[in-house]
Amino acid sequence: xxxxxxxxxxxxxxxxxxxxxxxxxxxxxxxxxxxxxxxxxxxxxxxxxxxxxxxxxxxxxxxxxxxxxxxxxxxxxxxxxxxxxxxxxxxxxxxxxxxxxxxxxxxxxxxxxxxxxxxxxxxxxxxxxxxxxxxxxxxxxxxxxxxxxxxxxxxxxxxxxxxxxxxxxxxxxxxxxxxxxxxxxxxxxxxxxxxxxxxxxxxxxxxxxxxxxxxxxxxxxxxxxxxxxxxxxxxxxxxxxxxxxxxxxxxxxxxxxxxxxxxxxxxxxxxxxxxxxxxxxxxxxxxxxxxxxxxxxxxxxxxxxxxxxxxxxxxxxxxxxxxxxxxxxxxxxxxxxxxxxxxxxxxxxxxxxxxxxxxxxxxxxxxxxxxxxxxxxxxxxxxxxxxxxxxxxxxxxxxxxxxxxxxxxxxxxxxxxxxxxxxxxxxxxxxxxxxxxxxxxxxxxxxxxxxxxxxxxxxxxxxxxxxxxxxxxxxxxxxxxxxxxxxxxxxxxxxxxxxxxxxxxxxxxxxxxxxxxxxxxxxxxxxxxxxxxxxxxxxxxxxxxxxxxxxxxxxxxxxxxxxxxxxxxxxxxxxxxxxxxxxxxxxxxxxxxxxxxxxxxxxxxxxxxxxx
Numbered sequence: 306x307x308x309x310x311x312x313x314x315x316x317x318x319x320x321x322x323x324x325x326x327x328x329x330x331x332x333x334x335x336x337x338x339x340x341x342x343x344x345x346x347x348x349x350x351x352x353x354x355x356x357x358x359x360x361x362x363x364x365x366x367x368x369x370x371x372x373x374x375x376x377x378x379x380x381x382x383x384x385x386x387x388x389x390x391x392x393x394x395x396x397x398x399x400x401x402x403x404x405x406x407x408x409x410x411x412x413x414x415x416x417x418x419x420x421x422x423x424x425x426x427x428x429x430x431x432x433x434x435x436x437x438x439x440x441x442x443x444x445x446x447x448x449x450x451x452x453x454x455x456x457x458x459x460x461x462x463x464x465x466x467x468x469x470x471x472x473x474x475x476x477x478x479x480x481x482x483x484x485x486x487x488x489x490x491x492x493x494x495x496x497x498x499x500x501x502x503x504x505x506x507x508x509x510x511x512x513x514x515x516x517x518x519x520x521x522x523x524x525x526x527x528x529x530x531x532x533x534x535x536x537x538x539x540x541x542x543x544x545x546x547x548x549x550x551x552x553x554x555x556x557x558x559x560x561x562x563x564x565x566x567x568x569x570x571x572x573x574x575x576x577x578x579x580x581x582x583x584x585x586x587x588x589x590x591x592x593x594x595x596x597x598x599x600x601x602x603x604x605x606x607x608x609x610x611x612x613x614x615x616x617x618x619x620x621x622x623x624x625x626x627x628x629x630x631x632x633x634x635x636x637x638x639x640x641x642x643x644x645x646x647x648x649x650x651x652x653x654x655x656x657x658x659x660x661x662x663x664x665x666x667x668x669x670x671x672x673x674x675x676x677x678x679x680x681x682x683x684x685x686x687x688x689x690x691x692x693x694x695x696x697x698x699x700x701x702x703x704x705x706x707x708x709x710x711x712x713x714x715x716x717x718x719x720x721x722x723x724x725x726x727x728x729x730x731x732x733x734x735x736x737x738x739x740x741x742x743x744x745x746x747x748x749x750x751x752x753x754x755x756x757x758x759x760x761x762x763x764x765x766x767x768x769x770x771x772x773x774x775x776x777x778x779x780x781x782x783x784x785x786x787x788x789x790x791x792x793x794x795x796x797x798x799x800x801x802x803x804x805x806x807x808x809x810x811x812x813x814x815x816x817x818x819x820x821x822x823x824x825x826x827x828x829x830x831x832x833x834x835x836x837x838x839x840x841x842x843x844x845x846x847x848x849x850x851x852x853x854x855x856x857x858x859x860x861x862x863x864x865x866x867x868x869x870x871x872x873x874x875x876x877x878x879x880x881x882x883x884x885x886x887x888x889x890x891x892x893x894x895x896x897x898x899x900x901x902x903x904x905x906x907x908x909x910x911x912x913x914x915x916x917x
Contacts, residue, residue, distance in 0.1 A: 335359050339459045345654035348453075369440050525585075525602050775860075779890075884897055895909065
């Protein structure tokens with residue numbers, strides 16, 4: 306963690322110096338809805354004093370319990386950039402293994418364990434898959450916002466009534482406890498759930514089907530003789546349905562997803578008048594010969610399975626760039642059993658956040674904002690397809706494939722482990738994502754996919770850390786320069802030549818008087834032991850003066866970890882030639898380039914950034 310760059314500052318380093326924003330100025334961004342998507346975006350934008358943001362929420366205060374709880378490995382990687390991943394690790398339940406139960410072949414009225422698997426395959430991420438109440442995730446975002454320079458806080462008890470767009474912005478009318486309130490913003494983002502008023506206002510609709518299947522979900526404190534209550538467990542009975550057991554944080558709480566009755570085509574789940582006692586009774590029937598004795602129900606709900614999606618996530622029109630966006634449940638809804646809803650919603654906002662910053666700070670043209678819907682709608686479609694099949698399998702009668710003793714739901718879970726970990730998203734080639742013509746330079750950094758971090762040692766102080774953890778929610782792109790094979794002095798010479806070529810390329814898009822890395826953050830990884838190098842011999846871009854006092858930044862150069870696997874081998878980096886890896890602010894690999902090919906790199910950056 307770096308601070309003191311503008312002078313000594315005592316106290317909590319997470320508490321940033323407050324900035325002044327004139328409350329009379331028009332908003333840059335108005336976020337409607339303080340769920341996971343809205344708070345992710347608000348926490349991202351709150352770090353920029355030059356951007357005026359507001360977030361409104363129809364509820365009277367922050368969430369306290371219930372709803373989503375699964376946090377994928379990819380979301381944990383994202384939390385690292387916000388600075389609160391260690392708090393999540395400390396509080397959360399870690400999903401280490403999953404167990405599978407099916408009807409006992411000798412006694413179909415009883416269930417028997419059929420197998421167990423490691424939940425996340427080795428090497429997939431440095432982060433675990435965890436379970437934590439969505440409300441606690443909200444709390445951590447809110448804390449980031451309160452500690453930010455803008456001291457951003459949600460405005461509660463506000464319901465969107467009307468939204469009108471004109472040539473220069475958007476006017477929003479809100480109902481605030483019966484009083485009309487008008488706000489004006491350059492951009493509006495609807496994160497207001499499946500019944501989104503923002504979505505309706507821009508004429509988008511959720512399209513899809515219902516499976517006409519009722520499920521219940523409850524968080525309970527209980528005693529049970531079921532032996533796997535502290536493992537994630539998928540249980541299919543012969544005739545009573547399916548239960549998904551999700552252990553929760555705190556050591557005692559457990560969530561149960563319980564299959565209930567089939568609904569008729571014209572029936573809604575609310576018409577069944579189901580109670581928490583109905584859910585408990587159904588769970589006990591499915592778990593036989595085991596039982597659960599529920600001491601307390603912390604939260605429960607019932608829902609019907611359905612998958613719905615909008616065809617576009619913004620208000621674009623012919624000849625107009627978008628000004629209104631939708632994210633999360635406002636543009637895609639599905640069942641909660643796969644644990645993807647909160648994760649994909651946060652991913653939406655993480656994708657949009659840096660793009661809004663780039664446009665609002667004048668770094669990029671407004672056309673950049675079209676890429677949000679172009680990229681995320683495809684991700685949501687994949688989610689819908691996955692969830693539709695997963696829900697069908699979970700509700701199907703137990704069966705095995707010929708010659709295989711594993712039920713289909715067990716096979717599907719294992720086959721799609723990378724998807725549920727959140728690391729399978731791949732953006733198509735575009736102005737923001739190069740083609741794969743240079744993929745051979747680093748096979749372990751697939752272009753269009755998230756940058757797969759790896760262990761390194763920092764040159765200046767010998768600290769072991771993860772290379773991907775250098776990225777923060779500051780909207781900067783990162784260039785990782787991996788040197789070609791050679792003696793330490795030869796690799797140092799490569800970096801001096803590289804920086805000499807890069808200087809005019811990066812100067813073109815860096816504001817006058819700003820730090821050298823204000824827009825593009827250059828980092829280097831050399832193929833030698835850190836004892837054989839001297840940080841002060843690095844070129845200025847890798848040992849740059851920073852801040853008001855022009856203090857040198859010692860944290861931009863790394864070497865392989867001598868105590869672990871060499872990341873050049875781990876990520877398939879061409880040792881003979883080295884390479885440049887360009888990473889977007891949302892941690893996705895934008896392109897790979899020859900170590901000396903600053904011309905191609907510059908062309909790609911020129912397609913994203915305006916000349917200053």
